[in-house]
Amino acid sequence: MQDAITPQPISLIKGRGSATRLAHRFERDEREPFDDGWATDAEEATRLTTTWTWEEAKSAISRNTSPDIGFDRSINPYRGCEHGCSYCYARPSHSYLGLSPGLDFETRLIAKRGLAERLRHELASPRYQPGLMALGTITDAYQPLDRELRLTREVLQVLHDCHHPMAVVTRSEEHTSELQSPMFIS
Secondary structure, three states: OOOOOOOOOOOHHHHOOOOOOOOOOOOOOOOOOOOOOOOOOHHHHOOOOOEEEEEEOOOOOEEEOOOOOOOEEEOOEEEOOOOOOOOOOOOOHHHHOOOOOOOHHHHEEEEEEEHHHHHHHOOOOOOOOOOOOOOOOOOOOOOOOHHOOOHHHHHHHHHHHHOOOOOEEOHHHHHHHHHOOOOOOO
């Protein structure tokens, strides 16, 4: 069996956190890129672009029972993260989707359709007991894709309307001023 690491030219990965498309632990097949002569430009053939797809939100709230984490519920509008931090602990989660925790984690994103409606429904349940809700714990809720889809803004609006306690985890500096607005300070 050959090495499962596929190195990419540095010009194609500039700004990415990973330089390889590692085979994930559940992968049975291995792919290796090669020039078949169809591309007009070698760099164009392998340029890394970010793509995204929808996933229906089955539930909005994820729960954990870890005693060393200060919250027991969280919401993640996306799977994968375009920021592509090399140190991200969430990268292995892409393996469960049949994708690479390397470059696929930051170039093949999944957005959760209907997340705000699902959250509103779950919060309205008579059995639901409020507690600190952490937003963006497995991937950054304010990644560049959110400029277009605005899923994070919709979730924040639902939490605000329900007077629900929340915390946001983000590395995006451009949205920290939004969280200081009067809407979120009450």
